[in-house]
């Protein structure tokens with residue numbers, strides 16, 4: 001796994017291990033994913049042709065409970081990427097003390113090039129191919145990049161057809177009418193917002209004088225930008241895959257969201273003044289957004305955005321990772337040496353899987369929570385775990401990323417040791 005995304009993802013683990021007393025057996029058992037499935041999915045396209053797609057589902061570790069993690073549709077999805085995402089899910093669920101292991105799935109596809117019916121056939125085909133690998137007590141799916149509640153609904157329905165029983169617990173992030181939880185759509189952003197609000201006062205920062213740049217304007221990025229905007233933060237830059245916009249006086253995020261929803265691109269804000277008239281702004285690339293002189297930078301798109309190549313150019317004082325893996329391990333060290341604080345993905349974006357857990361609990365109980373019950377429980381959890389990670393970082397003089405891994409490893413190591421090695425053939 002030399003030079004793979006997974007080997008890079010594992011670097012923080014190496015650093016954290018020095019500060020834990022977990023057993024050699026536990027360390028050894030976390031070296032590789034427990035199971036990786038690669039499938040070929042045949043899809044009948046609208047023009048009558050047959051097209052094959054590659055799909056993946058990886059369960060990294062399930063010692064603490066069933067595998068849990070989203071499904072990504074993106075042209076760059078690979079087995080290495082899905083294994084890395086499953087690795088991060090393992091530590092995220094442990095860091096938040098959720099009774100889940102870590103898993104992830106994906107299909108190598110550009111979903112924007114498919115019709116709605118092709119997308120549905122692909123999603124159902126994916127479930128046909130992985131049905132024996134997943135289940136409400138085995139491995140539970142959820143949305144990730146370029147998947148949404150509609151797709152989760154199709155997946156849950158297809159699984160139920162195959163198993164001949166309604167199985168809402170196999171997928172979270174479903175439509176509310178199919179057993180989805182209130183608040184799951186905004187949960188990743190809301191969780192990040194609670195973590196940010198817990199951390200910023202420790203740096204004597206107040207919303208009104210805090211400038212923010214957000215890369216990625218989807219479920220996580222756009223929702224968080226709006227929550228921050230509505231709470232008085234000055235969100236000065238946002239971007240999507242086509243590029244972004246900047247205004248030193250702060251952007252009107254709700255208007256930009258309207259444009260994005262109507263046109264599928266932030267681009268229309270600056271390309272078409274009849275759609276939106278945000279007068280005082282300038283266009284910028286995603287690379288330029290990352291190096292803006294802002295107080296808070298929020299990567300909320302894809303991995304490997306801050307690398308050895310641009311880490312020295314980052315001007316933000318605090319970085320909150322809403323995307324999974326947006327900073328490579330080498331870049332992480334450069335940022336640390338430069339005194340830039342990084343708050344890690346496995347803590348900051350854990351609100352999504354936390355409310356997924358609430359959804360799974362509701363599905364099992366058949367009793368549904370109000371939105372305020374969901375949000376209050378999420379807030380409690382995010383504050384509690386953020387404070388614990390902060391205390392570890394402070395007490396051991398380590399970065400927040402190392403602290404989050406220590407926090408997760410302590411829980412994981414305990415569970416792995418409690419279970420035993422299961423080395424069946426070793427009789428001595």
Ligand SMILES: NC(=O)C1=CN([C@@H]2O[C@H](COP(=O)(O)OP(=O)(O)OC[C@H]3O[C@@H](n4cnc5c(N)ncnc54)[C@H](OP(=O)(O)O)[C@@H]3O)[C@@H](O)[C@H]2O)C=CC1
Pocket residue numbers: 143144145146147188215216217218219220221239240241242264265286300301302303322323324349350352353
């Ligand atoms: N959804 C969830 O519950 C969770 C998501 N995450 C992580 O958050 C991140 C974003 O996920 P999510 O918001 O759900 O995904 P979405 O599909 O909803 O949004 C992705 C956003 O990223 C933008 N984007 C894609 N490529 C690039 C690029 N090269 N540069 C800049 N922006 C780009 C997209 O642009 P465009 O709109 O133009 O396509 C879109 O705005 C991912 O890393 C994901 O793993 C983490 C925890 C939970």
Ligand SMILES: O=C(O)CCC(=O)C(=O)O
Pocket residue numbers: 068069070071089092140141142143144172324349350352353354356
């Ligand atoms: O909600 C979930 O189960 C997982 C969300 C996810 O994929 C993530 O946290 O990266």
